Structure formats: structure tokens, C-alpha cells
Amino acid sequence: MNVQEVLNWLNDFSRSIMDNKAYLSELDTPIGDGDHGNNMFRGVTAMQQQLKEKQPATVADTFKVAAMALMSNVGGASGPLYGSAFIAMSKKANESEQLSELILAGAEGIQSRGKATFNEKTMVDIWFAVANALKAKQLTQATIDNAIIATKDLKATKGRASYLGDRSIGHLDPGTVSSGYLFTTMIHNLAGELV
């Protein structure tokens, strides 16, 4: 893994968020405050700009710049959650640049920030699903798609959607969908790290 590959990944992720801004906010409307697309759009716009300006020299620095940009520009809960993931990945990258270890560190960062556990219809589910599949060298697009679809039938017990109880069932979790874009673009840019 080199800096350019990570930059390409994060830029493709930004583009996916930008292209799907309306869809992400639409997903967030029935079970949240309807702003996930706009919030993430603001975050990735700042992230792209800062990655260009600061020209990070290492993978660890690249994740750190991404973390700071998302944390201070997203505005909703996804800001500190994605921020915690990327900070944890930045710290881990100082020891190891193995993708499965980085994503596991990110998943743990999200979990310790949001205090959600598995099957609560949050980003935690997809981050651990991807981390586990990476570790087993079995990550495919299907892993990501299945993790997203699995959130549909769950009842939210953490986060804003948990206020709705049973009414949260039947809707995809917006944070899981945006994380899905992160992992899909990761597969495209870091294919060599999957095997």
C-alpha cells in the first residue's frame, strides 16, 4: 500500500459520496434527520481539498488528514465516527500497513466512539464484516452488499434511528451505505492487498 493508492481510494470514495448525496439524505429521512448526504458531502469536499493542500507523505499522515477533515466538517454523528475510524487507522499505520489490521483498528475506533455493538443497525456491522472478511482473505463486493442489505430488517437500538423503535425496521442504515462506498472504492484501488 502506498500513499498514491490511498489517495486514489479516498478520492474515489469522495466521488461516490458526491454522486450519491441525494440518495444518502433520502435514506436518512425516514429514520434520521435527513442530512447524512449533505453532511458527508461537506466532509469529503473538505477532505479532498485538504489532501491536495497538505500532500501527506505517509499512509499514516494521509489517514490523519482525512480524519481531521471529516471530523471538523461533517457536523453529524458520522463526523466523530468516521474521524475516530481514520484516526485509529492512522495510528495503526505507524506499526503495520496491512489492510485487514487497518480496517479492524478503524472498526474498533468506531465501536469505542459510538459504543454500539454488533447487530444494532449501525456502521459497526459493516466495518467488522469487512475486517473479518479481509482477515480471512475473502472480501468481495458481495460481503459489502450483504452487510448493507442486512441492516434493512434490523431494529435500531443505537443512534438517532433508535428513537423510532420498530419503525426503523425496513430501512437501510445510511451510515452503513456510505461505509459501503468506502469499502467498494477500497476494493477497486487496493485489490493487491486483498489476497
Added chain:
Amino acid sequence: MISLILVAHSKMITDGLKHMIDGMANNNNVTAISAGGMENGAFGTNPITIYDAIIAESESEKILIFTDLGSAVLSAEMAIDMLTSEVQSKVSLVDAPLVEGAFITAVQITDLNNLDDVIAEVEEM
């Protein structure tokens, strides 16, 4: 001095609450800081804004953070994590309603001696 850091999704809320505390609480031991909203006026909370507010008050004896809901709590926790342990030891995140909690705290705190009682009272609300 005891500093109250006010965090909400709209800066108008924390500006208004600061205005109310400054004008009505009448307590020279307390200072209130508005740290709500996003830099560009958007709704939301920003861990860096909260962090900067804490650092600016780091000479205070105690720094209490009051939040509205959801991401305000996560952002405040993130800001606290970024502090040195020395500053961290002065900071508490108070689990009370933002307006009532901060206002009653501002009225009732006389010094560090009654701080725990006041926090216990507003956390009951």
C-alpha cells in the same frame, strides 16, 4: 473560575444560552462559552470547535461541557480524548438538559466545594 462550554447543533442556541447566562445568572465565578454549530453556519457540532474552546479555558479550575443530543455528545467526547491528561482532569461532560442544566449550574455554583452537588442535581433533571 469555572467554565461552562455550551454545545448544540445550532450556534444560535448556544449564543442565546450564553447571553441568558451572562445576563441573568449573575455569578462572577462562572464563564459561559458558546461552542455550538459549524464554522460555515451549518447545523451540527464540531469536535475541533469544542476542543479549541476547552483549550482557551484551560486555566480555569474546572471546565463543564453541556450538550444537546446525539452528535453533540460524540463530538464533545472526541474533543476530550484529544486533550492532554492534565487538561482532561479538569473537564466533565455533564449529562443534563442543555438549557436548564447549564443555567442552573451557572446560578448555583459558588466554588469547587459545591460543584459535585450542583452537577448531581442537574443530572437528576
